[in-house]
Every structure is written in structure tokens, then in C-alpha cells.
Amino acid sequence: MEYCFGVDIGGTTVKMGLFSAEGELIHKWEIKTQTQNEGERILPDVAESILREMDERDITAGQVLGVGVGIPAPVNSEGIVQNTANLGWGYKDVKGELSKLLSGLEVRAGNDANVAALGEMWMGGGQGRKNVVMVTLGTGVGGGIIHNGRIVVGENGAGGEIGHICVNYEEKEKCGCGKTGCLEQYASATGIARLARRRLAKYHEQTILNREDISAKTVFDAVKKKDEVAIKIAEEFGVYLGHALANIAVIFDPAVIVIGGGVSRAGEVLLPFIEKPFRERAFFANQNTEFALAMLGNDAGIYGAAKLVLDE
Incomplete structure (x- = not known):
């Protein structure tokens, strides 16, 4: 079976979900957003939480299609953020850094409102x-x-x-x-x-x-x-x-x-x-x-x- 993860980073909490490749939400949970020290712990905390979920469910890296991330800031097509209002980040290569923390898993990133719109188009009001x-x-x-x-x-x-x-x-x-x-x-x-x-x-x-x-x-x-x-x-x-x-x-x-x-x-x-x-x-x-x-x-x-x- 193949899976993917959806991550929604907010100023207070990070919402996370494990999905099947068919789009079924299998499990969702939250972790605290650690914004201190320019948000240096946010991506490591996300990676640790994903790896823990994979370990607990015996999911191998080969079964994971990738990790999608929504961020409250403009995000370009390369997954790079130049600045954020409430995460403490300046320039941040979200795609590159998170992929490295996840030992090479594919990462996609987008602005949180755009990503929410995509979610509503897929499974919601649209x-x-x-x-x-x-x-x-x-x-x-x-x-x-x-x-x-x-x-x-x-x-x-x-x-x-x-x-x-x-x-x-x-x-x-x-x-x-x-x-x-x-x-x-x-x-x-x-x-x-x-x-x-x-x-x-x-x-x-x-x-x-x-x-x-x-x-x-x-x-x-x-x-x-x-x-x-x-x-x-x-x-x-x-x-x-x-x-x-x-x-x-x-x-x-x-x-x-x-x-x-x-x-x-x-x-x-x-x-x-x-x-x-x-x-x-x-x-x-x-x-x-x-x-x-x-x-x-x-x-x-x-x-x-x-x-x-x-x-x-």
C-alpha cells in the first residue's frame, strides 16, 4: 500500500495527516509550532513526527509517495519561502530542508490558503x-x-x-x-x-x-x-x-x-x-x-x- 502525508503549518500548531494514495485520511494529529529562535525547530519537529508515524505503522520510505506542506507565506514553485509573518523564518528552502530531514522523501510546498483551496476543490465545497x-x-x-x-x-x-x-x-x-x-x-x-x-x-x-x-x-x-x-x-x-x-x-x-x-x-x-x-x-x-x-x-x-x- 502507498501513502502520503499532508502538513499544514500554522503559527500555533502544525496539523498533520496520513493519507492513502487514493486520498483516504487514515490518521490526523497536531504538534505545537515552535516559533522561537527563528522557527529553527519547526521542520525538524515535522520530520520527527512523520518518521515516528511511519515507524509506528511499519511504513517504509518506499511506500511513501511524498509529503505536502502548506505554509502561511508566499511560496514559489521551488518550495522556497522568502519571509513569514508568524513563523520566525526569513529565507527558507522548505522543500530542500524537509526532504533532507526525511532522508530524501519527496516534498511539495505551497501557500497555506492556496493549498486549502486545492483541498476544497478535491474533497470539499468545490x-x-x-x-x-x-x-x-x-x-x-x-x-x-x-x-x-x-x-x-x-x-x-x-x-x-x-x-x-x-x-x-x-x-x-x-x-x-x-x-x-x-x-x-x-x-x-x-x-x-x-x-x-x-x-x-x-x-x-x-x-x-x-x-x-x-x-x-x-x-x-x-x-x-x-x-x-x-x-x-x-x-x-x-x-x-x-x-x-x-x-x-x-x-x-x-x-x-x-x-x-x-x-x-x-x-x-x-x-x-x-x-x-x-x-x-x-x-x-x-x-x-x-x-x-x-x-x-x-x-x-x-x-x-x-x-x-x-x-x-
Whole structure:
């Protein structure tokens, strides 16, 4: 029997999965991400954990097709990272270093959002489609673009950085990337909370929202209770995201746009706020683009990482 491993490296934990060559998830587990000392222990810890799993299950190196890795940073086609925001790495040859630690096993690496998109295309909300855009709405806005079944990586590994499309040229506050008016400032969990705080400060409307406890979750919980102020905030969020996705669609022409990340836990109530402005702006050829919620949750990264290997 042949196997592969999927690894999703995050700032707090590393999620790992053992898969069969047919794509069945056999076992998943996590280890702590050791970011101290410029993250020097991260790849050795990953290698040790994989080798331990192989030993415990009597899996030989000859049975392992490879190891796929998702990383929260741009990753080029050679598996090289130039810098990371929260792992402590500067330049890192992830593919080369991890392969050496694993005694020559094949390693494939990609940006975590791109890899998660690949996972959703394979076994999740985009299953059965080859052209998929995934938007991850979490603390920031991540994105992954799958074209003809392959990740759009780009020259510098920054393909699919949807969160940094400029959607407001009048914005004065800076995004975390240092620019202004990025989608991330309006459509992330923190961005939705920011929109809510701005509205509550500007208008004195009756609402069940508590000004001292604003989050994306409280906004959409209030939407479900038909709170008019929360609905207006959700509509503003939806316009920013829907219009941005219409621009993306005219370039990549996806069959389906998958919405994931923590904000997507609001459920189906979320989608109409995005779809309506999308269809108002979308090119006629993109009017039939479908929308779906991500299905794999926190496992999307390990599924996509495994698919990196299985696609080779």
C-alpha cells in the first residue's frame, strides 16, 4: 500500500495527516509550532513526527509517495519561502530542508490558503470542479485560485492574495500589509467588526449589537435575529467582497467560489450578502458562477497538501 502525508503549518500548531494514495485520511494529529529562535525547530519537529508515524505503522520510505506542506507565506514553485509573518523564518528552502530531514522523501510546498483551496476543490465545497476560487475569511482574508485543477502560484508565490486587492481608494487607515483600502480591511473577521464599530459610532440606531462586544460573530448572530443595523453592516461587507469577487471572476472564470474561514461558520445566511452584489457587477459570462461554503474546515490544509503530492 502507498501513502502520503499532508502538513499544514500554522503559527500555533502544525496539523498533520496520513493519507492513502487514493486520498483516504487514515490518521490526523497536531504538534505545537515552535516559533522561537527563528522557527529553527519547526521542520525538524515535522520530520520527527512523520518518521515516528511511519515507524509506528511499519511504513517504509518506499511506500511513501511524498509529503505536502502548506505554509502561511508566499511560496514559489521551488518550495522556497522568502519571509513569514508568524513563523520566525526569513529565507527558507522548505522543500530542500524537509526532504533532507526525511532522508530524501519527496516534498511539495505551497501557500497555506492556496493549498486549502486545492483541498476544497478535491474533497470539499468545490468537489468535481477544476476552476475554483476560495476565499478564507479569518483574522485576515486569504485566497486560493485553482485553474484547470492546478494552484495559481505566480512568479513570487503570491498568486491568490485576494485580501490585498484595493477596494476603497479613499481609505486612510493602513492594512497590515502597509497599503490602504485592502479587501482585508472590510471582509475579514476583524474588518467586519471594524465596519460595525464605524457605523455604531456614526449613527445612533436601535440595535441589539453591543458596542463593547463587537465581532463578526455577533454581527451575523444579530443578522439571524433580523436586526436592521446588523443587516446594513452585512450588506456593506457583502458589497466590498462581492464586487472584488466579480473582478476576480472576469479574470479566472471560476465554476464555483468557495467561502471558508471562521466567518463562514455563520452558515448559509452569509452567502446572499455576497452573491447579490457579485451578480450586480459580474460580467455576463460569469453570472452562473456558483457559491458554496467550505466543507473541510480545519482539515482543508492537510487535504490540499496531500493533493500536492498526489498530483505529481
